[in-house]
Amino acid sequence: MPELRKDPVTDRWVIISTDRRKRPSDFRSEFATLIGREHCPFCPGQEAMTPPEVLAFRDNGSAPNTPGWTLRVVPNKYPALQVEGTLDRQGEGLFDRMNGIGAHEVFIETPDHQKTMATMSEEEIERVLWAYRERVIDLKRDQRFRCILVFKNHGGAAGATLEHAHSQLIALPIVPDFVREEIDGARRHFEAKERCVFCDIVRQEVSAGRRVIHENAEVVALAPYAPRFPFETWLLPRSHGSRFEDAPQAQYQGLARMLKWVFVRINRALEEPPYNLIVHTAPFSNGVSEFYHWHVEIIPKLTRTAGFEWGSGFYINPTSPEEAAEVLRGVSVPA
Numbered sequence: 001m002p003e004l005r006k007d008p009v010t011d012r013w014v015i016i017s018t019d020r021r022k023r024p025s026d027f028r029s030e031f032a033t034l035i036g037r038e039h040c041p042f043c044p045g046q047e048a049m050t051p052p053e054v055l056a057f058r059d060n061g062s063a064p065n066t067p068g069w070t071l072r073v074v075p076n077k078y079p080a081l082q083v084e085g086t087l088d089r090q091g092e093g094l095f096d097r098m099n100g101i102g103a104h105e106v107f108i109e110t111p112d113h114q115k116t117m118a119t120m121s122e123e124e125i126e127r128v129l130w131a132y133r134e135r136v137i138d139l140k141r142d143q144r145f146r147c148i149l150v151f152k153n154h155g156g157a158a159g160a161t162l163e164h165a166h167s168q169l170i171a172l173p174i175v176p177d178f179v180r181e182e183i184d185g186a187r188r189h190f191e192a193k194e195r196c197v198f199c200d201i202v203r204q205e206v207s208a209g210r211r212v213i214h215e216n217a218e219v220v221a222l223a224p225y226a227p228r229f230p231f232e233t234w235l236l237p238r239s240h241g242s243r244f245e246d247a248p249q250a251q252y253q254g255l256a257r258m259l260k261w262v263f264v265r266i267n268r269a270l271e272e273p274p275y276n277l278i279v280h281t282a283p284f285s286n287g288v289s290e291f292y293h294w295h296v297e298i299i300p301k302l303t304r305t306a307g308f309e310w311g312s313g314f315y316i317n318p319t320s321p322e323e324a325a326e327v328l329r330g331v332s333v334p335a
Ligand SMILES: [Zn+2]
Pocket: 036, 037, 040, 041, 042, 043, 112, 113, 164
């Protein structure tokens, strides 16, 4: 059973998951070879290689766990957390722990082994977003969970072990650090100004324009003012909403269109880099809806985090956001 432990100084929770050592690719090299098409458990016909699906989109009435799907969601075969059991919160002197309860699921975004977010159609990307929504809404009913993270590691250097396009979801009984930091900051801004900081960012950046990468009717893509990484990109809905899963349909459409636009440019400008994509959405507790604003962050993996950065916790970014936005705006794409 994995375990959640809280650091008594920083209140940071970590997952101690010794079972994950069994993962064949772990501890070999930092950039293990990706599992390619020959042994791909996500290709149609290989459904028996994954745990049984928890959701699938099928246009042709095909049976569960057989080919014929356009998108499939399955539990992670090597979960970081375990879904059955009770939290069993305990204190031991200074220390807090609980069982590592959580859901860890994988979205197989397309049956086509070759496709990526840059080559999928906008409709195919939108379908992925609807699948995220369905799973979040379902897992939210589980009283043990407080927060859901949806993310995507693309490419070996970004932590993926499989080539086939997929994303992941983790439902947690705790609120992770980066979510807590954003919530706290957004709350402080709201208490001082009675406005959402993300709405303010969208307004100011759109009127200034320098760091805007692209806009459509629903979503604005921008290089944030103080990015941690080169070409870090945020996709923010123009209208306020705290939860991804409550977004109106038009926002999914707009986000799908924006994801396609951005990944086509990132691939051309940066030669198909590995990347991480993370959906930032409010935890389940009430009372954050006015000041938190869901969004998507994309972090291309262009630099290896150097020793200084790991040691100091301080990011050094060699590319200014103004330059990154200009580069991506300027990419020419053949019609
Ligand atoms: Zn495949």
